[in-house]
Amino acid sequence: MKDFIPPSVRARLRSLRLLSRRAVGTHGIGLHNSRSRGAGLEFAQYRAYEPGDELRQVDWKLYARSDRFFVREAERESPLAVWLLIDATASMNQCDAARPDWSRLDAAKALAACVAELALRQGDRFGLIALREDGVRLVAPATGARQRDRLWLELHALSAQGAWPAAQRLRPLWERIAAGDLVLMLGDGFDDGSDEGAVAIAERLASARREVLSIRILTAEERDFPFRGGYRFRDPETGEELLGDGAALRDEFLVRFAAARKALDARLDASGIRHTEYVLDEALDLPLRRLFGARDMAEPA
Numbered sequence: 001m002k003d004f005i006p007p008s009v010r011a012r013l014r015s016l017r018l019l020s021r022r023a024v025g026t027h028g029i030g031l032h033n034s035r036s037r038g039a040g041l042e043f044a045q046y047r048a049y050e051p052g053d054e055l056r057q058v059d060w061k062l063y064a065r066s067d068r069f070f071v072r073e074a075e076r077e078s079p080l081a082v083w084l085l086i087d088a089t090a091s092m093n094q095c096d097a098a099r100p101d102w103s104r105l106d107a108a109k110a111l112a113a114c115v116a117e118l119a120l121r122q123g124d125r126f127g128l129i130a131l132r133e134d135g136v137r138l139v140a141p142a143t144g145a146r147q148r149d150r151l152w153l154e155l156h157a158l159s160a161q162g163a164w165p166a167a168q169r170l171r172p173l174w175e176r177i178a179a180g181d182l183v184l185m186l187g188d189g190f191d192d193g194s195d196e197g198a199v200a201i202a203e204r205l206a207s208a209r210r211e212v213l214s215i216r217i218l219t220a221e222e223r224d225f226p227f228r229g230g231y232r233f234r235d236p237e238t239g240e241e242l243l244g245d246g247a248a249l250r251d252e253f254l255v256r257f258a259a260a261r262k263a264l265d266a267r268l269d270a271s272g273i274r275h276t277e278y279v280l281d282e283a284l285d286l287p288l289r290r291l292f293g294a295r296d297m298a299e300p301a
Contacts, residue, residue, distance in 0.1 A: 019292055113152065
Protein backbone atom coordinates (compact mmCIF):
# COMPACT_ATOMS: atom_id res chain seq x y z
CA MET A 1 0.00 0.00 0.00
CA LYS A 2 1.34 3.42 -1.01
CA ASP A 3 2.82 5.51 1.80
CA PHE A 4 1.12 8.91 1.75
CA ILE A 5 3.98 10.52 3.73
CA PRO A 6 7.39 11.08 2.09
CA PRO A 7 10.35 10.10 4.33
CA SER A 8 11.61 13.70 4.60
CA VAL A 9 8.18 14.89 5.73
CA ARG A 10 7.81 12.02 8.19
CA ALA A 11 11.13 13.03 9.78
CA ARG A 12 9.97 16.63 10.21
CA LEU A 13 6.68 15.54 11.77
CA ARG A 14 8.58 14.45 14.87
CA SER A 15 8.82 18.06 16.00
CA LEU A 16 5.04 18.69 15.76
CA ARG A 17 2.23 18.07 18.23
CA LEU A 18 -1.49 18.47 17.78
CA LEU A 19 -2.87 21.36 19.80
CA SER A 20 -6.47 22.02 20.75
CA ARG A 21 -7.97 24.80 22.82
CA ARG A 22 -11.19 23.00 23.66
CA ALA A 23 -10.21 19.42 24.59
CA VAL A 24 -11.98 17.94 27.63
CA GLY A 25 -10.15 18.79 30.84
CA THR A 26 -8.65 21.94 29.39
CA HIS A 27 -7.22 24.45 31.82
CA GLY A 28 -4.68 26.47 29.85
CA ILE A 29 -2.19 25.84 27.09
CA GLY A 30 -0.34 22.55 26.74
CA LEU A 31 -0.30 19.32 24.78
CA HIS A 32 -3.64 19.76 23.02
CA ASN A 33 -4.68 21.37 26.32
CA SER A 34 -5.98 18.06 27.66
CA ARG A 35 -3.96 17.38 30.77
CA SER A 36 -5.95 16.44 33.87
CA ARG A 37 -4.99 15.40 37.36
CA GLY A 38 -5.56 11.93 38.73
CA ALA A 39 -4.09 8.48 39.04
CA GLY A 40 -1.90 8.02 36.00
CA LEU A 41 1.51 6.96 34.80
CA GLU A 42 3.48 10.19 34.78
CA PHE A 43 4.20 11.56 38.28
CA ALA A 44 3.24 15.22 38.71
CA GLN A 45 3.23 16.21 42.41
CA TYR A 46 2.30 15.37 45.99
CA ARG A 47 -0.67 16.88 47.81
CA ALA A 48 -2.21 16.42 51.25
CA TYR A 49 -4.63 13.53 51.68
CA GLU A 50 -8.31 14.45 51.48
CA PRO A 51 -11.36 12.35 52.47
CA GLY A 52 -12.45 10.28 49.50
CA ASP A 53 -8.97 9.75 48.06
CA GLU A 54 -8.15 6.15 47.21
CA LEU A 55 -5.75 4.51 49.67
CA ARG A 56 -3.70 3.11 46.81
CA GLN A 57 -2.70 6.68 45.94
CA VAL A 58 -1.19 7.30 49.39
CA ASP A 59 2.62 7.29 49.42
CA TRP A 60 3.22 5.01 52.43
CA LYS A 61 7.00 5.45 52.33
CA LEU A 62 6.60 9.19 52.64
CA TYR A 63 4.10 8.62 55.48
CA ALA A 64 6.68 6.52 57.32
CA ARG A 65 9.19 9.38 57.10
CA SER A 66 6.85 12.29 57.81
CA ASP A 67 3.96 10.76 59.78
CA ARG A 68 1.61 12.58 57.41
CA PHE A 69 -0.57 11.32 54.60
CA PHE A 70 0.32 12.49 51.10
CA VAL A 71 -1.25 11.45 47.82
CA ARG A 72 0.77 10.99 44.64
CA GLU A 73 -0.85 12.83 41.74
CA ALA A 74 -0.03 12.09 38.16
CA GLU A 75 -0.85 13.80 34.89
CA ARG A 76 -2.90 11.86 32.43
CA GLU A 77 -3.81 12.83 28.92
CA SER A 78 -7.49 13.09 28.02
CA PRO A 79 -7.57 11.43 24.59
CA LEU A 80 -8.48 13.93 21.91
CA ALA A 81 -10.81 12.98 19.07
CA VAL A 82 -9.47 14.36 15.77
CA TRP A 83 -11.85 14.43 12.82
CA LEU A 84 -10.38 14.79 9.33
CA LEU A 85 -13.03 16.35 7.09
CA ILE A 86 -12.06 16.02 3.42
CA ASP A 87 -13.83 17.80 0.57
CA ALA A 88 -14.11 15.05 -2.07
CA THR A 89 -16.11 17.00 -4.65
CA ALA A 90 -15.05 17.21 -8.30
CA SER A 91 -13.05 20.43 -7.85
CA MET A 92 -10.57 18.47 -5.72
CA ASN A 93 -9.40 16.69 -8.87
CA GLN A 94 -7.67 19.88 -10.00
CA CYS A 95 -3.90 19.77 -10.40
CA ASP A 96 -1.17 21.81 -12.10
CA ALA A 97 0.09 21.14 -15.62
CA ALA A 98 3.61 21.00 -14.18
CA ARG A 99 2.61 18.12 -11.90
CA PRO A 100 -0.49 16.34 -13.22
CA ASP A 101 -0.12 13.44 -10.77
CA TRP A 102 -0.60 15.64 -7.66
CA SER A 103 -4.17 16.88 -7.26
CA ARG A 104 -5.86 18.76 -4.47
CA LEU A 105 -7.37 15.48 -3.31
CA ASP A 106 -3.94 13.81 -3.27
CA ALA A 107 -2.68 16.62 -1.06
CA ALA A 108 -5.73 16.36 1.23
CA LYS A 109 -5.16 12.62 1.64
CA ALA A 110 -1.48 13.10 2.43
CA LEU A 111 -2.20 15.87 4.95
CA ALA A 112 -4.87 13.70 6.59
CA ALA A 113 -2.35 10.84 6.84
CA CYS A 114 0.19 13.20 8.48
CA VAL A 115 -2.31 14.36 11.10
CA ALA A 116 -3.36 10.77 11.77
CA GLU A 117 0.30 9.94 12.36
CA LEU A 118 0.60 12.79 14.88
CA ALA A 119 -2.56 11.65 16.65
CA LEU A 120 -1.34 8.04 16.74
CA ARG A 121 1.95 9.11 18.29
CA GLN A 122 0.11 11.09 21.00
CA GLY A 123 -2.37 8.32 21.76
CA ASP A 124 -5.27 10.42 20.48
CA ARG A 125 -8.24 9.11 18.54
CA PHE A 126 -8.67 10.03 14.88
CA GLY A 127 -11.40 9.50 12.33
CA LEU A 128 -12.41 10.53 8.82
CA ILE A 129 -15.38 12.14 7.13
CA ALA A 130 -15.27 12.54 3.34
CA LEU A 131 -17.89 14.81 1.79
CA ARG A 132 -19.17 14.57 -1.77
CA GLU A 133 -22.47 14.68 -3.63
CA ASP A 134 -23.39 11.02 -3.15
CA GLY A 135 -23.09 11.26 0.63
CA VAL A 136 -20.71 11.05 3.54
CA ARG A 137 -18.04 8.37 4.01
CA LEU A 138 -17.18 8.00 7.69
CA VAL A 139 -14.54 6.21 9.74
CA ALA A 140 -15.35 6.60 13.44
CA PRO A 141 -12.51 7.85 15.68
CA ALA A 142 -10.25 5.27 17.32
CA THR A 143 -6.55 4.96 18.01
CA GLY A 144 -3.81 2.46 17.33
CA ALA A 145 -2.04 1.06 14.29
CA ARG A 146 -5.13 -0.84 13.12
CA GLN A 147 -7.09 2.42 13.00
CA ARG A 148 -4.32 4.00 10.93
CA ASP A 149 -4.47 1.07 8.49
CA ARG A 150 -8.25 1.40 8.31
CA LEU A 151 -7.94 5.11 7.59
CA TRP A 152 -5.31 4.57 4.90
CA LEU A 153 -7.48 1.98 3.14
CA GLU A 154 -10.35 4.46 3.10
CA LEU A 155 -8.09 7.21 1.76
CA HIS A 156 -6.75 4.96 -1.01
CA ALA A 157 -10.30 4.18 -2.12
CA LEU A 158 -11.51 7.79 -1.98
CA SER A 159 -12.10 9.60 -5.28
CA ALA A 160 -13.38 13.11 -5.99
CA GLN A 161 -16.67 13.48 -7.85
CA GLY A 162 -19.85 15.51 -8.01
CA ALA A 163 -20.86 18.63 -6.15
CA TRP A 164 -21.24 19.46 -2.46
CA PRO A 165 -23.66 17.11 -0.60
CA ALA A 166 -27.21 18.22 0.14
CA ALA A 167 -28.05 19.33 3.68
CA GLN A 168 -29.80 16.08 4.66
CA ARG A 169 -26.64 14.11 3.88
CA LEU A 170 -24.64 16.13 6.41
CA ARG A 171 -26.44 14.77 9.49
CA PRO A 172 -23.47 12.58 10.58
CA LEU A 173 -21.47 15.77 11.17
CA TRP A 174 -23.91 17.05 13.76
CA GLU A 175 -24.58 13.63 15.26
CA ARG A 176 -21.04 12.26 15.55
CA ILE A 177 -18.70 15.22 16.16
CA ALA A 178 -18.81 15.89 19.90
CA ALA A 179 -18.08 19.02 21.91
CA GLY A 180 -14.35 19.36 22.48
CA ASP A 181 -13.43 17.36 19.36
CA LEU A 182 -10.83 18.78 17.00
CA VAL A 183 -11.98 19.11 13.38
CA LEU A 184 -9.49 19.69 10.56
CA MET A 185 -11.17 20.68 7.29
CA LEU A 186 -9.21 19.94 4.11
CA GLY A 187 -10.46 21.34 0.82
CA ASP A 188 -10.37 24.24 -1.60
CA GLY A 189 -12.49 26.29 0.79
CA PHE A 190 -14.78 27.62 -1.92
CA ASP A 191 -18.38 26.54 -2.40
CA ASP A 192 -21.70 27.94 -3.56
CA GLY A 193 -22.06 30.14 -0.47
CA SER A 194 -25.10 28.20 0.79
CA ASP A 195 -25.98 27.69 4.44
CA GLU A 196 -24.55 24.16 4.24
CA GLY A 197 -21.35 24.97 2.33
CA ALA A 198 -17.86 24.26 3.64
CA VAL A 199 -17.35 27.61 5.38
CA ALA A 200 -20.87 27.59 6.85
CA ILE A 201 -20.22 24.09 8.24
CA ALA A 202 -16.97 25.28 9.83
CA GLU A 203 -18.77 28.24 11.40
CA ARG A 204 -21.59 26.05 12.72
CA LEU A 205 -19.18 23.53 14.25
CA ALA A 206 -17.12 26.29 15.86
CA SER A 207 -20.22 27.93 17.35
CA ALA A 208 -21.14 24.54 18.85
CA ARG A 209 -17.84 24.37 20.79
CA ARG A 210 -15.92 22.23 18.34
CA GLU A 211 -12.29 23.17 17.76
CA VAL A 212 -12.17 23.79 14.01
CA LEU A 213 -9.08 24.25 11.85
CA SER A 214 -8.95 24.71 8.10
CA ILE A 215 -6.34 24.12 5.42
CA ARG A 216 -7.32 25.66 2.10
CA ILE A 217 -5.67 23.74 -0.76
CA LEU A 218 -4.84 25.76 -3.87
CA THR A 219 -3.14 24.95 -7.16
CA ALA A 220 -0.03 26.87 -8.15
CA GLU A 221 -1.88 27.96 -11.29
CA GLU A 222 -4.59 29.58 -9.16
CA ARG A 223 -1.91 31.46 -7.25
CA ASP A 224 0.09 32.56 -10.32
CA PHE A 225 -2.40 32.34 -13.26
CA PRO A 226 0.43 31.68 -15.77
CA PHE A 227 -1.85 31.14 -18.77
CA ARG A 228 -1.09 32.72 -22.12
CA GLY A 229 -3.18 32.62 -25.28
CA GLY A 230 -6.73 31.38 -25.73
CA TYR A 231 -8.12 29.12 -22.99
CA ARG A 232 -11.38 27.41 -22.11
CA PHE A 233 -11.83 27.54 -18.32
CA ARG A 234 -14.37 25.05 -16.96
CA ASP A 235 -15.92 24.65 -13.50
CA PRO A 236 -15.59 20.90 -12.74
CA GLU A 237 -18.69 20.86 -10.53
CA THR A 238 -21.17 23.01 -12.48
CA GLY A 239 -19.80 22.51 -15.99
CA GLU A 240 -19.89 26.26 -16.63
CA GLU A 241 -17.25 27.43 -19.12
CA LEU A 242 -15.45 30.68 -19.81
CA LEU A 243 -13.56 31.36 -23.04
CA GLY A 244 -10.88 34.03 -22.99
CA ASP A 245 -7.29 35.08 -23.41
CA GLY A 246 -5.22 34.07 -20.39
CA ALA A 247 -3.00 37.15 -20.38
CA ALA A 248 -6.00 39.49 -20.67
CA LEU A 249 -7.82 37.77 -17.80
CA ARG A 250 -4.84 37.47 -15.46
CA ASP A 251 -4.91 40.80 -13.62
CA GLU A 252 -8.66 40.74 -13.01
CA PHE A 253 -8.57 37.12 -11.88
CA LEU A 254 -5.76 37.68 -9.38
CA VAL A 255 -7.51 40.71 -7.88
CA ARG A 256 -10.86 38.92 -7.56
CA PHE A 257 -9.27 35.72 -6.29
CA ALA A 258 -7.32 37.60 -3.62
CA ALA A 259 -10.51 39.39 -2.54
CA ALA A 260 -12.41 36.09 -2.30
CA ARG A 261 -9.65 34.53 -0.15
CA LYS A 262 -9.57 37.61 2.07
CA ALA A 263 -13.34 37.43 2.57
CA LEU A 264 -13.12 33.73 3.51
CA ASP A 265 -10.29 34.45 5.95
CA ALA A 266 -12.38 37.15 7.60
CA ARG A 267 -15.27 34.72 8.14
CA LEU A 268 -12.97 32.10 9.64
CA ASP A 269 -11.28 34.68 11.88
CA ALA A 270 -14.67 35.91 13.11
CA SER A 271 -15.49 32.36 14.28
CA GLY A 272 -12.11 31.81 15.93
CA ILE A 273 -11.11 29.17 13.38
CA ARG A 274 -7.38 28.70 12.89
CA HIS A 275 -6.62 28.47 9.20
CA THR A 276 -3.85 28.45 6.63
CA GLU A 277 -3.30 27.75 2.95
CA TYR A 278 -1.37 25.04 1.15
CA VAL A 279 -0.31 25.43 -2.50
CA LEU A 280 0.43 22.23 -4.40
CA ASP A 281 4.05 23.16 -5.14
CA GLU A 282 4.89 23.70 -1.45
CA ALA A 283 6.35 21.25 1.09
CA LEU A 284 3.57 18.99 2.37
CA ASP A 285 4.16 19.68 6.05
CA LEU A 286 4.27 23.47 5.67
CA PRO A 287 0.59 24.10 6.59
CA LEU A 288 0.90 21.73 9.56
CA ARG A 289 3.92 23.64 10.81
CA ARG A 290 1.97 26.86 10.48
CA LEU A 291 -0.87 25.43 12.57
CA PHE A 292 1.04 23.31 15.09
CA GLY A 293 4.71 24.30 14.96
CA ALA A 294 6.63 26.83 17.04
CA ARG A 295 6.27 30.36 15.69
CA ASP A 296 10.03 30.82 15.45
CA MET A 297 10.53 27.51 13.63
CA ALA A 298 11.98 27.82 10.15
CA GLU A 299 9.70 26.75 7.31
CA PRO A 300 10.91 23.77 5.22
CA ALA A 301 12.20 24.44 1.75
